[in-house]
Amino acid sequence: xxxxxxxxxxxxxxxxxxxxxxxxxxxxxxxxxxxxxxxxxxxxxxxxxxxxxxxxxxxxxxxxxxxxxxxxxxxxxxxxxxxxxxxxxxxxxxxxxxxxxxxxxxxxxxxxxxxxxxxxxxxxxxxxxxxxxxxxxxxxxxxxxxxxxxxxxxxxxxxxxxxxxxxxxxxxxxxx
Numbered sequence: 630x631x632x633x634x635x636x637x638x639x640x641x642x643x644x645x646x647x648x649x650x651x652x653x654x655x656x657x658x659x660x661x662x663x664x665x666x667x668x669x670x671x672x673x674x675x676x677x678x679x680x681x682x683x684x685x686x687x688x689x690x691x692x693x694x695x696x697x698x699x700x701x702x703x704x705x706x707x708x709x710x711x712x713x714x715x716x717x718x719x720x721x722x723x724x725x726x727x728x729x730x731x732x733x734x735x736x737x738x739x740x741x742x743x744x745x746x747x748x749x750x751x752x753x754x755x756x757x758x759x760x761x762x763x764x765x766x767x768x769x770x771x772x773x774x775x776x777x778x779x780x781x782x783x784x785x786x787x788x789x790x791x792x793x794x795x796x797x798x799x800x801x802x803x804x805x
Contacts, residue, residue, distance in 0.1 A: 644720055649673045652718040653682065657709040661686060664708055666701065669730045670737065673719070680723035684709065685730050690744070696801075697729030736797045742773050745799045752780065752789070753796040760787065770797070 650671045658668045661684075669685040686697060686705055706727045713725065736742050736750065747769060754764045761782065768780035768787065778794065780787045 644718075646673045649682075649719055652716075653684070653713060656712050656716050656718065657684065660708050660712060661705060664705060665689070665692075666697075666705060669734075669741070673723070680719075680721055681726055682713075682719065682723050683726045683728060685728055687730055702727040702729070730801075732801050734799050734801065736799055739773075741799075742770065742797070745770050746772065748799065750780075751798045751800070752778075752794060753798070754789070754793055755795050756793070758789070758793070 650673050653673070654668065654671050661668045665688075666686040667689050669687040670683075671685070672681075672683045674681055674683070684705065686701065688697060706725065709727070710725060713719075734741070736745060749767055750770045751765065751767050754761075757764050766782060768782040771779040771781055771786070773779070776790060778789050778791070778797075780789070
């Protein structure tokens with residue numbers, strides 16, 4: 630969906646990406662939940678061609694089918710686009726995309742991490758860890774706090790700080 634507002638100058642940038650993402654989350658999260666989905670993430674970014682507002686949805690725990698279809702994305706797009714257009718929270722033109730977090734999903738916040746406690750994740754580190762022997766490993770996420778993560782790795786507990794971890798990914802299974 631393209632949105633262009635001719636009344637606002639495209640050169641003026643007074644909003645931060647974080648403000649836009651928070652505003653859009655507040656606008657659409659209730660509607661997404663009412664439709665039977667979880668709001669996984671919202672990102673507003675420039676992909677070097679255009680500005681994109683990407684809303685990522687997921688099925689809630691316990692849903693009979695855990696994967697998101699194209700029809701699910703279309704349904705959410707049609708529901709949230711009028712809400713965003715009416716509020717007009719973004720100064721410049723952008724494209725709206727609704728997607729799933731995919732099978733290989735990055736765990737970016739506490740909500741994401743809490744869904745994968747006691748499940749296997751892939752951890753990517755900034756530097757090789759001598760105890761682990763690599764910059765990347767699979768382990769069971771046991772707990773996390775503002776400062777540390779605990780993992781079960783090869784029958785031992787590994788504690789890492791947030792500063793050591795570049796990314797954490799989870800891999801969801803496909804329902805057939």
